[in-house]
Amino acid sequence: MANTLKLEIVTPDRKVLSEDVEYVGAPGIMGEFGVLPKHVPFLSALGVGNLHYKQNGKAHYVFVAGGFAEVSNDQVTILAEVAEMATEIDTDRAQKAKERAEQRAAAAKEKVDAARNQAALKRAISRINCKSSGQNAGTC
Template sequence: MAQIHLEIVTPDRKVLSQPVDYVGAPGIEGEFGIMANHVPFLSALGIGNLYYKENGKYYYVFVAGGFAEVNNNKVTILAEVAERAAEIDVSRARIAKERAEERLRIQKEEMDFARARAALQRSLARMRCRSSAETAGTCTM
């Protein structure tokens, strides 16, 4: 099977750079998939789980915000936040989820609901990412 090069970069670091068989990512308009020889493509990223297939196994990376560019058999993910599944601290994500849920319950006028909703979305996506990787048996550093 022909491969495509996947590179995931944040402002802080390069998270991943390697050839893969398939990439699935959360676009703001919905999930999209990329294989070798895909047409050039640009999309804003939403909050969710990017996954890629390599040698028959699926691997997961939590991403939040940024852009995905596909060109010349290369997928470049420029993400505001990206964490491999094994890097996710589930207990920290659970605490963030509970804190965001509590903020949404309070419903005070000065409360920034969009920010609380985004925090909740990020924490849930992190927990799903870790769970998916553990189920697939690919939750390693």
């Protein structure tokens, strides 16, 4: 496959994905970035959000939170703190986490708690959106 690149997603616990793909879009810490075959090498810190990739013309989604992305020699390596395929996401659990974070936000008194809570809320919303994106694309 001449017009593909290797995508590997790894967490401290497991290898989440290792596939040849046509495109990768990921949530960088400073905004989303996209990678096509023959991309110049670079490193980026990852934020919280949904990584998406195209394989055989179909979009697939993976929730990621934190870590790093390395692009080099037609390979994208994602070293993520957390990564879940859209098919693995428990929507009910994510919805409950979102509700808890919203309740804590309403009661938060300290800035430290507010920042931590905001991160939890963003993770929950991103998981829900990832699951929805995967279902809407018909790939999950």
